[in-house]
Amino acid sequence: MLTRMKSAVANFMGGIMAGSSGSDHSNGSELPMRFPYVRPEFLGLSQDEIECSADHIARPILILKETKRLPWSTGYAEVINAGKSTHNEDQASCEVMIVKKKTGVQSTPNKTSSNKRRSSLPNGEGLQLKESTEVDGITFQYWALFDGHAGAGAAVVASKLLHHHIVEQLQDVVDILKNSAVLPPTCLGEDPETTSANSRTLTRAASLRGAAGAPGSPSTPQTRFFTEKKVPHECLVIGALENAFKEMDLQIERERSAYSISGGCTALIVVYLLGKIYVANAGDSRAIIIRNGEIIPMSSEFTPETERQRLQYLVSPTKEALVHLFLNIFLAYKTIEEDDLKFPLIYGEGKKARVMATIGVTRGLGDHDLKVHDSNIYIKPFLSSVPEVRVYDLLQYEHGADDVLVLATDGLWDVLLNEEVSEAVTNFLACCDPDDPHRYTLAAQDLVMRARGVLKDRGWRISNDRLGSGDDISVYVIPLIHGNKLT
Amino acid sequence: MAYAYLFKYIIIGDTGVGKSCLLLQFTDKRFQPVHDLTIGVEFGARMITIDGKQIKLQIWDTAGQESFRSITRSYYRGAAGALLVYDITRRDTFNHLTTWLEDARQHSNSNMVIMLIANKSDLESRREVKKEEGEAFAREHGLIFMETSAKTASNVEEAFINTAKEIYEKIQEGVFDINNEANGIKIGPQNPMPGPTGPHNAGQAGGSCC
Ligand SMILES: Nc1nc2c(ncn2[C@@H]2O[C@H](COP(=O)(O)OP(=O)(O)O)[C@@H](O)[C@H]2O)c(=O)[nH]1
Ligand SMILES: [Mg+2]
Numbered sequence: 001m002l003t004r005m006k007s008a009v010a011n012f013m014g015g016i017m018a019g020s021s022g023s024d025h026s027n028g029s030e031l032p033m034r035f036p037y038v039r040p041e042f043l044g045l046s047q048d049e050i051e052c053s054a055d056h057i058a059r060p061i062l063i064l065k066e067t068k069r070l071p072w073s074t075g076y077a078e079v080i081n082a083g084k085s086t087h088n089e090d091q092a093s094c095e096v097m098i099v100k101k102k103t104g105v106q107s108t109p110n111k112t113s114s115n116k117r118r119s120s121l122p123n124g125e126g127l128q129l130k131e132s133t134e135v136d137g138i139t140f141q142y143w144a145l146f147d148g149h150a151g152a153g154a155a156v157v158a159s160k161l162l163h164h165h166i167v168e169q170l171q172d173v174v175d176i177l178k179n180s181a182v183l184p185p186t187c188l189g190e191d192p193e194t195t196s197a198n199s200r201t202l203t204r205a206a207s208l209r210g211a212a213g214a215p216g217s218p219s220t221p222q223t224r225f226f227t228e229k230k231v232p233h234e235c236l237v238i239g240a241l242e243n244a245f246k247e248m249d250l251q252i253e254r255e256r257s258a259y260s261i262s263g264g265c266t267a268l269i270v271v272y273l274l275g276k277i278y279v280a281n282a283g284d285s286r287a288i289i290i291r292n293g294e295i296i297p298m299s300s301e302f303t304p305e306t307e308r309q310r311l312q313y314l315v316s317p318t319k320e321a322l323v324h325l326f327l328n329i330f331l332a333y334k335t336i337e338e339d340d341l342k343f344p345l346i347y348g349e350g351k352k353a354r355v356m357a358t359i360g361v362t363r364g365l366g367d368h369d370l371k372v373h374d375s376n377i378y379i380k381p382f383l384s385s386v387p388e389v390r391v392y393d394l395l396q397y398e399h400g401a402d403d404v405l406v407l408a409t410d411g412l413w414d415v416l417l418n419e420e421v422s423e424a425v426t427n428f429l430a431c432c433d434p435d436d437p438h439r440y441t442l443a444a445q446d447l448v449m450r451a452r453g454v455l456k457d458r459g460w461r462i463s464n465d466r467l468g469s470g471d472d473i474s475v476y477v478i479p480l481i482h483g484n485k486l487t
Numbered sequence: 488m489a490y491a492y493l494f495k496y497i498i499i500g501d502t503g504v505g506k507s508c509l510l511l512q513f514t515d516k517r518f519q520p521v522h523d524l525t526i527g528v529e530f531g532a533r534m535i536t537i538d539g540k541q542i543k544l545q546i547w548d549t550a551g552q553e554s555f556r557s558i559t560r561s562y563y564r565g566a567a568g569a570l571l572v573y574d575i576t577r578r579d580t581f582n583h584l585t586t587w588l589e590d591a592r593q594h595s596n597s598n599m600v601i602m603l604i605a606n607k608s609d610l611e612s613r614r615e616v617k618k619e620e621g622e623a624f625a626r627e628h629g630l631i632f633m634e635t636s637a638k639t640a641s642n643v644e645e646a647f648i649n650t651a652k653e654i655y656e657k658i659q660e661g662v663f664d665i666n667n668e669a670n671g672i673k674i675g676p677q678n679p680m681p682g683p684t685g686p687h688n689a690g691q692a693g694g695s696c697c
Contacts, residue, residue, distance in 0.1 A: 060528045
């Protein structure tokens, strides 16, 4: 992400780049880090192993160790970039969480290690058969991917804290969710026109325009398995997830005064709660379901290009905003030639598009200090922390052992089409023993290998001599067959 | 911890020959009779001393199965040393050495030091490959040779350290370009004469200490 950002800025500004990029201390602050740099907790790596894994030359593909288990036998694999940044700026976390009704004193997600967390390792084996409506709370499974830019800080913080914000938000509605007889309050105003073709998209983010018809999902099969009316319970969960993202972003903003939290990150999360899978996405990671060889997109990417409408909507309805914006630019560039004043809101096209020539994703967490290069214009007002949430009813279909939900950062999707990913996973799983607990991790390793490729004389190459991904790549392969056991 | 040099090793050979056990014996000084099958890559690290200098060995243990071969191949790059292991109680693992060696030569840098290891020397009664055969193969292909036992720890220490000595000698002779990280050697922060430095080199030292 960073390289692209850097080169876009460099192109625009004629090659002048301020600050260093590879280092995570580039903001020059003396503040302590909120969390030290880590790899996902569930990988259980020692410091030496983390050091070995950061090899930009051989780029080892890390997988889940044999002794570690994730909920639902989820598979996971990751690889570091080809040298664009010292660290792997992707982060991941996976947890089994319990939501209990709030009792008096409000707990803040800052204080981690509370009783909300059932086990320090996301080993949900014992939990998954017990359906979530226990007497004293609701259990949910949580998978998350964060892709950091301009430092690993925000991604690490989000990977450590976002699930606690989700618990916090769900606490307010836990009673209603548990007791289906209680009628929930009316769903907040959604915009029915933004409902996408393949899965319902209930989100206030969508009402900001721009989510609908987002490109980047080459195939949009006309699967219509959401035919029933909106289910209010879903709305509550969606609202909770949206709020959790916003709260996470606000926490990062607040804590900037006490800690160094570098850069920003995208966030793609999956929550399994009461029979439904919720996919919340802010950024350019992607989730697809592969069911019986068929692709069901579960997210859309938020980039300057896909959000052109939302961004322009932000500016255009009130002339004032526009005037204000250009005033800022004038103030920043009053000494510059007339030509340079035409700072476009969106600069460039396709994967290279940038908001004001600065950043390649328009939704995510962090980036509070990001400014248009060489200016005092903050980018943050143009970014949004609100995710798009899609819902998939896990119980409406009898899933097979090879039906999976694939989550990955843009490192994978930049070089492989949905169809290629689907074909690779389907073929891979067909060749492995259906009872092998490692099969999903091996499938994830195979996907990372296909996207990374092998190092040849002319760089990393994948099939058909195409360019492999030089970015950090992280992949979850989540089997959906566990849904069958839950009914 | 500060070191003068860091050497990267890779351990290769058929599945079941004792690669993971050799690594565990070297890093943790213990033998674990039932080791999980390696399905990706696993890492180990240990500090040794050669010529009064602290050297950090970073060891990559790979999966031997045919289905992981293309992934394993991609890890030869950037290795300064390789331990090629066979099992003296299974002749087929000895017969496959040629294939492994071809793979290694093709995908590694030409200066990589290769140590041929005949493992499970404690199982003398079940021996299928004579020591002389291993020695002859090593001589023919220009490899160093040792018989080891990951179980009794016999020669394990020596196998890893002798490989490092060979790499160290090559550095002294100027065979390795130590400023090229693709050779599997990094200069540590405490090295008295780090050689010609550029901005690239400074970055390496910084990245390796944290
Ligand atoms: N007797 C004996 N058994 C060994 C020795 N090294 C490994 N083994 C056994 O050989 C099997 C395979 O070892 P492992 O390290 O997993 O092989 P790898 O597939 O090459 O990593 C295990 O059951 C070990 O207990 C050895 O030196 N002596
Ligand atoms: Mg092994």
